[in-house]
Amino acid sequence: MVNSVDEFYQVSALLDDELRDSEAMEVKKKISGSRRWKKQYEELKALGDLLRLWDELDCRGIRASATFELRLAASLRNLRSRQSSPIILFFPH
Amino acid sequence: MAKPRPLSEIPDEELMLELQAGREEAFNEIVNRYKDYSVRFCYRFVRDFELSEDISQEGFIRLYKYRDKYQITAKFITLLSKILMNLCLDEFRKRKSYSTLELDAMPEGGMDKLNAHNLLSDDSSPDPEQEYYTKELGGKIKQILNTLSPRYRTVLILRQFHGYSYKEIAEIMGASLNEVKIWIHRARNQLKQKFNSQLKAV
Known part of the structure; x- marks a missing residue:
């Protein structure tokens, strides 16, 4: 059984595009098949987007x-x- | 006698070798290519424009002093980033904290109001509301980043803001790939928890 820490690490690595193709496929499958995985993915993605877009705004003209x-x-x-x-x-x- | 190659056509790593060989204009070319990158790189660590310019200046001086020892073992940009990163970390150590904004409470509407897509809704004319939320959000993010250890803060800045791969981060930080993986995930986990608890507090 995968614990929530592994789940977090795998979703985090997926978002960073740091998984091998077969691993990425497997994680994507888990995300689409489990509400818990999906929630983890959406939360992390939202946080990443927020940070990136804030940074983009803050660095404008630097x-x-x-x-x-x-x-x-x-x-x-x-x-x-x-x-x-x-x-x-x-x-x- | 063959004319020297135009500097603009020489790759970064070879420019360092040209500098080593005494072609001083090669350094001007390096500065021209990387001055904006350097200032932005440092800004992402310290979030203070003047300080980021000062650190970049010091970075180029260090690079110049290092010219005789330079060997092509890694990409030039990795070396420059490493120098700049170390200078930024020295600055953190000196100041202990790099959060300069006064942090007020979250605006009414909480996280919905701090949605990054709202912030970028009008690229051409930043209105007062957008500026207000950018400041609010920036203050919050800086405050939270500031609570992370320098190592976790560094990996997040390199990954999240600069977009470096784990391998590149490992080279810049002089760490193993496995260490970087662990640090990034732990840093992100801490960040997420801190964000959640901040929002709950509001």
Whole structure:
């Protein structure tokens, strides 16, 4: 008999697309044939969707700022001057 | 004499070798390719834009310092992610907590109101209601993630937000595939229970 922990692990791995084809088929069969498995699947899927979509919204527009490369170039100049290296770094704009 | 290959045509791993060989512009190309990825990667850990930029800067400096030791043993992006992840975890340790939002009670309507599909109903014009619920939901999620151990939090961020496979997560975290599987399922189980108990409390 499969306990609820195994059930959870298998559904979780299915949602992550980390099961072999035959295992995935078996879990899908269990989900369609059992209310308990189906509930587990739906709850986990809803939680995953919620997290993913919130993340999508929260990360909208997150990218390096216009001064990112300039700041980095300055840090690298400092680093190289400490290391007394003659390398010249150039960031194109 | 043959002209050097344009940097834009060189794969990431070979760019590191070019840098090793003294072609400094290769590093500019790496930064150009990965600056947005790096900031977003860190943001997903710390959820603070300025901090994520600072950590990304430090990540590139570390990468530059590491150039002479670099060997192609894994994908470049795995190495960069590993550096960034370690820096983010250092930040967690320094701060102990990365939850910065004030957390109010759940809005009227509970989970129904916090349905992600409602949040994304109008992509082009985020209205005040949408922003309010995004903030509410974000606060709740951050609060719950914050209660997980750094290891569980990390696997969830890498899996759930970055979409890395278990194998890639194992490489980034320097763990075995089995360990990652166990951590992901345990982390998700804890997350689910905490979500349920939070909602019951409301």
